[in-house]
Amino acid sequence: MMLSIITCHDKNLVIGYENKMPWHLPNDLKRVKALTTGNTIVMGRKTYESLGKALPNRRNVVLTRDKNYQLPDADVIHSLDEIKELDGHVFIFGGQNLYEQTMDMVDDMYVTIIDQVHQGDAFFPHYTFEQFEVLSIEEGLLDEKNTIPHQFLHLARKKDV
Template identity: 35%
Template sequence: MTIMIAAAAENNALGKDNEMVWHLPDDFKRFKQLTTGHHIIMGRKTFESFPKPLPNRTHIIITRQRDYNPENCFVVDGMDKALEKAPQNEDVYIIGGGEIYNLGLPFADKIELTKVHAEFEADAFFPEINPNEWKLEKEEFHPKDEKHNFDFTFQTFIRK
């Protein structure tokens, strides 16, 4: 199954200047829990936003740069080629950023979204989820607390 996983604000903001604009430890835990042991597809800028490759995951990076070759990663120039690198009988996660989510949406079977209940200035955005194509299967609200500055909801969408 091809799964998009993201955290996006009410205005679909993902981040600004290649950084997230909020810090939600429970979202990071959920991301790690869901993606560990799987292939993850991302754009070059998303990959470069990490201090180092994420442990226990196979990185597939989409870029137009022909000479881009980070250690222990697959590098491809399109979403179709990225999906070909992942085992066909396993879950693969598309983890961003904005341009990659737009490329991945037609291929996705499921969306794991953390909706951050605020609006932010951003330069990267998650695509609109069309209710004619996607069904909200479950959601779990988390109020802000001492570790989380914003209310947020874990949402799972399944393609209709």
């Protein structure tokens, strides 16, 4: 099993505000779709509820402590250990608590960095390039729909750290 984080954060590691993303960036949504389609995404209950439904063409898994929580369109798990039992390429999809709990477990991270500062109440955990090696950096293309400067990073955990 390959375990990755996929996230989008601003310069101050903001990932959300009032259970929503504080920006609209179609390029990032396309990248998420391209990377996660056919794979598994794991998210916390609040992230799932902010989406309103499971994302199509991939296995959706929701982690919650609520043993009675059930969903018609997603699998529900109750512990981090259950993530390790999932097959294939698994993407940690948010939010803040799940990122914090899995940061030390993941093999790599797909990060979109928004070159702005936003108001936020949910944050991505601090990480350094001492822990992760940069495999690629790609400047996001700007157009009439993608007006926020951004970069796509693929980071791999350094094995000797």
